[in-house]
Amino acid sequence: MIHNENSLSIVVFCNSDSYLHDVSHYPQEKSCKQSNLVRFTLRSNSLGLGQPTDLDFVSCLANATFLNFLLIGKNNFGGIFPSVICNFTRLSRLDLETNKIAGQIPSCIHNLVGLQGLYLLGNKLSGVIPSGAGKLQNLLYLDISANQLSGRIPSSIGNLTHLTRVILSENNLEGHIPSTLGNLLGIALSCSAELPQERLQMSEVAAKLSSIKNKLRGIRSLQQRQILAGL
Numbered sequence: 001m002i003h004n005e006n007s008l009s010i011v012v013f014c015n016s017d018s019y020l021h022d023v024s025h026y027p028q029e030k031s032c033k034q035s036n037l038v039r040f041t042l043r044s045n046s047l048g049l050g051q052p053t054d055l056d057f058v059s060c061l062a063n064a065t066f067l068n069f070l071l072i073g074k075n076n077f078g079g080i081f082p083s084v085i086c087n088f089t090r091l092s093r094l095d096l097e098t099n100k101i102a103g104q105i106p107s108c109i110h111n112l113v114g115l116q117g118l119y120l121l122g123n124k125l126s127g128v129i130p131s132g133a134g135k136l137q138n139l140l141y142l143d144i145s146a147n148q149l150s151g152r153i154p155s156s157i158g159n160l161t162h163l164t165r166v167i168l169s170e171n172n173l174e175g176h177i178p179s180t181l182g183n184l185l186g187i188a189l190s191c192s193a194e195l196p197q198e199r200l201q202m203s204e205v206a207a208k209l210s211s212i213k214n215k216l217r218g219i220r221s222l223q224q225r226q227i228l229a230g231l
Contacts, residue, residue: 048077
């Protein structure tokens with residue numbers, strides 16, 4: 001469904017049974033000229049061939065400086081996380097979930113200062129979680145589960161006081177779980193990590209620690225033990 005063709009503002013193409021897999025068929029020439037685009041949705045189709053060039057079309061949206069929603073999750077897109085996405089500073093929701101997107105989460109992700117929902121789950125992302133993600137002060141939902149992320153959980157994530165749900169499960173994270181995560185309302189972790197020596201302030205936190213592949217260590221306080229016992 002395409003609204004207002006002469007001055008395109010919304011592109012929606014989702015839940016389709018179409019046989020179209022190659023997004024090179026998408027009318028890029030017309031869309032590249034659309035600076036008024038606010039919503040771009042290709043969610044829940046069978047688009048993409050799992051190839052490195054699948055996401056080339058995203059660069060065609062570079063002029064869409066008013067883009068508010070970029071929803072291309074639940075497809076078969078391959079390729080590297082497009083760093084051009086960092087130019088969409090008005091984004092409130094970015095959904096790339098359940099594709100075959102590889103590479104690292106770009107460090108410029110902190111440019112998306114208006115972002116409220118970030119859904120990157122179910123891809124092949126590797127490398128570390130950028131510490132700059134802690135600058136996304138408007139973020140409400142963060143799900144980067146089921147990837148190949150490694151390294152430590154940045155303590156800056158705990159500074160995102162508006163977050164209501166954080167899901168980091170099914171990655172290769174390690175090290176200490178930052179005590180700052182106690183500020184968050186909902187947590188789902190699955191990693192080889194140690195709980196912090198400091199006592200987590202979770203008496204009013206809806207904490208959910210995933211036990212999948214967990215090797216949690218350093219449970220030193222009674223409160224931490226009670227939290228885990230109740231899972």
